Amino acid sequence: MSVQTTTMYIGGQWVAAASGRTMDVIDPSSEQVIAKVPAAGAADVDRAVKAARAAFQGGWKEATAQERGRVLLRLAERIRARKAELAEIETRNNGKPIVESEYDIDDTATCFEYYGGLATKIHGEVLPVPAPALAMALREPVGVAGQIIPWNYPLLMAAWKLAPALAAGCACVLKPAEQTPLSILALAKDFEDVGIPKGVVSIITGDGPEAGGPLVSHADVNKIAFTGSQAVGKLIMRNAADTLKRVTLELGGKSPNIFFADSDFENAVDGALFGCFINQGEVCSAGSRVLVERSIYKKFVDATAEKAKKIRVGPGLDRQYNMGPLVSKEQYDRVVSYQSVGKKEAKVAAGGAAVTEYGKGFYVQPTVFYDVDNNAAIAREEIFGPVMSVIPFQDEADAIRIANDTSYGLAAAVWTRDIFKAMRVVKSLEAGIIWVNHMQPTYVEAPWGGYKMSGFGRELGKWGVEEYLETKQVYINLDEKPIGWYN
Ligand code: NDP
Numbered sequence: 001m002s003v004q005t006t007t008m009y010i011g012g013q014w015v016a017a018a019s020g021r022t023m024d025v026i027d028p029s030s031e032q033v034i035a036k037v038p039a040a041g042a043a044d045v046d047r048a049v050k051a052a053r054a055a056f057q058g059g060w061k062e063a064t065a066q067e068r069g070r071v072l073l074r075l076a077e078r079i080r081a082r083k084a085e086l087a088e089i090e091t092r093n094n095g096k097p098i099v100e101s102e103y104d105i106d107d108t109a110t111c112f113e114y115y116g117g118l119a120t121k122i123h124g125e126v127l128p129v130p131a132p133a134l135a136m137a138l139r140e141p142v143g144v145a146g147q148i149i150p151w152n153y154p155l156l157m158a159a160w161k162l163a164p165a166l167a168a169g170c171a172c173v174l175k176p177a178e179q180t181p182l183s184i185l186a187l188a189k190d191f192e193d194v195g196i197p198k199g200v201v202s203i204i205t206g207d208g209p210e211a212g213g214p215l216v217s218h219a220d221v222n223k224i225a226f227t228g229s230q231a232v233g234k235l236i237m238r239n240a241a242d243t244l245k246r247v248t249l250e251l252g253g254k255s256p257n258i259f260f261a262d263s264d265f266e267n268a269v270d271g272a273l274f275g276c277f278i279n280q281g282e283v284c285s286a287g288s289r290v291l292v293e294r295s296i297y298k299k300f301v302d303a304t305a306e307k308a309k310k311i312r313v314g315p316g317l318d319r320q321y322n323m324g325p326l327v328s329k330e331q332y333d334r335v336v337s338y339q340s341v342g343k344k345e346a347k348v349a350a351g352g353a354a355v356t357e358y359g360k361g362f363y364v365q366p367t368v369f370y371d372v373d374n375n376a377a378i379a380r381e382e383i384f385g386p387v388m389s390v391i392p393f394q395d396e397a398d399a400i401r402i403a404n405d406t407s408y409g410l411a412a413a414v415w416t417r418d419i420f421k422a423m424r425v426v427k428s429l430e431a432g433i434i435w436v437n438h439m440q441p442t443y444v445e446a447p448w449g450g451y452k453m454s455g456f457g458r459e460l461g462k463w464g465v466e467e468y469l470e471t472k473q474v475y476i477n478l479d480e481k482p483i484g485w486y487n
Contacts, residue, residue, distance in 0.1 A: 005036040008181075008205045010044065011051030011187040012198025018043040023178055023207070028095035028325040029315040029361045037181050042214035042265050045173070046055050048202035049218050052144045052171035055199030062143060065120045067195075072116030072166060072208030074194035079109040079187065086155060086183055091316040093182045094154055095324040095362070096279055098317050105291070107444070108159040111460075115163035115446040118465060122168065122333075132479040136433035138472040141169035142246060143222035145468060146215040148208075150228045151177035151327050152282040158184045160448075160459050161225050162201060168468035173221070175212050179328050181205040208232065211443055219243050225467065226250065230382070230408075230453055240409075248457025248467050250284070250449055252382040253410030256403035257287030257439050258425065260396075261295045263415035267437070269303045272388070275413060275439030277311065280323055281386035282331070284454075287439045289372075289379055290390045291399050295393045301370045304390070305349035308366045315449045325362040326385055332362035338378060342369045342387065345376040348375030349390070374402050382408070398420060400428045409451030413439035432458075 005022060007014040013429050016022075017038035025035040038044070079086065086108075087101035094101070127135040147161040165172050174341060176184050181203075188203050204211050216224050216239045227250040240247045257275045259268050275287030292300045316324035320458040326332045333356070339352050351365030364385060372379050372389040379389045393399040403412060413435040414425045422436050432450045435441070442448065442460075457467050 002194060005030065007030045008038045008040060008044070008187060009191070009201075010048045011202060012192060017206070018047075021319060023205070025182060026179070026328065027092050029092075029317070029326050031329075031360045031362075034092060035182060037185070037205040040175075040204040040211040042210075044204055044206070045211060045214040045218060048173045048204050049144060049146075049215070049220050051199035051202055052173050053220055055197055055442045056141075056144060056171040058201050059432070060171055060197055061100060063169065065122060068167060068169060068395050069116045069119035071195040072112045072119065072163060075190065075196070075417065076109040076112035076116060078190045078194055079105060079112065082187075082190075083109075088317070089186050089323070090155060090183045093180050094151060094327055095316050097322055097324050098319060100279060101316070104153055104156045107442075108155045111159040111423075111444045112158070112163045115167040115465065118164075118462065119167040122469070129475075131483065132477070134476040134478060136474040136476075138474055139469045140472055142468055142470050143170060143216060144220060145170045145172050146218065146221040146224045147172055147174040148212050148215065148224065148226045148228065149174070149176055151180040152284070154180035154277060155187065156185040157227055158187075160227075160464070164459070164464040165225070166196070166200070168465050170223075170468045171200045172216060173204060175204050175206065178207045180207070199470040213239065216245075217243065221245060223247070223468070225457075233455060246467075248459075249455035250457070250459060251408075251410070251453065251455040252284050252384070252408050253286070253288050253408045253450065253454050254289055255285055255408070255411040255413070255431065256289045256291050256383055256429075258291045258393075258399050258403060258412070258414045259293065259296070260399075260414070260416040260418070260421065261293040261298065261438070262417050264417070265296070265299075265303075268415050269300065269307060271413070271415060271437075271439055272300075272304050273307055273311075276388040277308070277323065277386045278440055281327055281366075282327060282384050283391075283440070285433060285440065286384075287411075287413055288383065288388060289374070289403075289406075290388055290401055291393050292390060293399070294392050294394055301349050301368070301390055304388070305368045306349040308388075309370050311366045313363050313365065314358070323366060323386065326364060327362070329362060331385065332364065333446060335364050335387060337382060338381075338383045338385070338387055339364070339367055342367070342378040342389070345378055346370060346372040346389065351386075374405055380406065396425065400425060404430045405427070410454035411435070
């Protein structure tokens with residue numbers, strides 16, 4: 001892929017930023033600039049919001065559910081047909097192993113298929129009020145949705161936002177992360193062809209404060225759906241307050257992955273590694289706190305470390321590697337600095353440094369720290385890289401106490417062959433997503449979102465579409481002489 005200067009997609013047109021400014025897009029495996037994209041600002045955001053409003057009022061709002069559903073199904077088909085191309089773009093831009101990008105592209109298509117089917121199942125209700133009346137709750141799209149996403153699953157996160165919003169009948173202005181705009185821009189080439197009317201979806205490329213900021217504060221945006229860090233989530237909530245927008249926040253986590261002594265040992269070790277290191281550990285639900293029952297603790301740490309050392313780190317497009325580079329220099333610096341902090345706070349079982357053999361690229365060693373205190377920085381702060389903190393526990397109560405001792409509440413997992421224990425722990429954990437004897441499988445049918453400071457609102461499944469719907473109460477009097485205090 002040669003360096004190309006591309007445009008962004010606003011109101012059905014491919015345009016440069018009003019300012020003419022561009023941003024470099026980097027391949028994290030080589031640190032080469034692979035593209036330049038527009039650096040959008042407030043004027044571009046305003047143009048996209050106006051186009052969205054016009055498209056919403058001018059027809060999309062009235063499109064039938066069947067029409068909206070068919071558009072999404074056609075888009076899904078196109079994604080499947082372009083799988084190899086989109087997966088390659090994703091890996092070049094994000095760094096992840098190509099096999100993981102291929103999974104992501106399949107999941108992206110599945111997400112559009114699911115909401116393509118769901119579009120015709122959105123309906124209101126008739127309510128049994130005591131008066132001689134027909135009371136109804138109608139469902140209507142909220143209007144124009146601003147959507148801001150991170151860089152870890154670029155195309156999939158775009159699908160999680162766009163698919164339910166379009167199924168609901170909203171128009172969207174989506175801002176990808178500045179590091180990873182290429183896959184959604186590539187997909188946008190197909191939008192009009194599959195039947196998405198001009199203006200119904202705009203993609204604005206740009207950085208957080210310059211492009212995301214004006215989207216959040218724009219008076220004609222009805223809702224902001226955000227996925228990203230806790231710090232930016234708080235800012236978004238504050239900045240959306242002046243215009244009293246609906247806000248949904250999918251923030252990060254410091255998720256506990258809990259292993260009892262009776263779990264299947266080999267599967268458990270693999271589950272700890274997969275739960276923490278998939279996607280280079282750049283996963284909001286990463287099982288970055290591994291809690292292990294004292295009686296198997298030493299054996300578990302040794303086995304996990306042994307396997308962590310065998311993970312092959314290298315360029316994502318080369319299929320012999322199963323972990324790619326981190327997405328950016330900023331993320332690399334962040335993870336390397338936590339590796340240094342961890343060496344002071346705990347003991348190292350594996351990794352603990354950058355990978356330097358390639359001379360360039362943002363590679364780090366998968367790292368396992370053990371004897372970690374749950375109050376240590378590496379146990380409390382989201383690192384968003386392949387860094388695991390292993391913490392011992394005494395018994396079930398101790399495991400639950402440590403697991404819940406965090407400001408986050410996105411996800412958790414528990415491993416045991418005792419169903420009674422599993423269910424007791426599931427009920428006690430303060431998290432929005434809980435796996436039993438696995439960690440990370442994510443399906444579009446099931447709800448996704450956090451408790452506590454991991455945010456609020458739910459994506460995926462029928463819950464995802466709810467966030468893009470208003471509820472309108474309609475009361476139709478059926479009595480010739482209406483009741484009232486003045487009668
Ligand atoms: P950030 O919060 O830094 O950025 C997320 C998005 O917000 C980016 O598009 C960013 O733009 C934008 N942004 C930044 N500042 C502002 C602002 N002032 N106003 C509006 N938008 C802004 O997160 P990262 O991209 O670094 O992603 C990693 C984080 O995302 C992790 O904390 C992770 O846990 C979380 N995450 C959560 C998921 C979930 O489902 N709960 C899923 C995936 C990730 P820019 O690109 O310019 O920074």
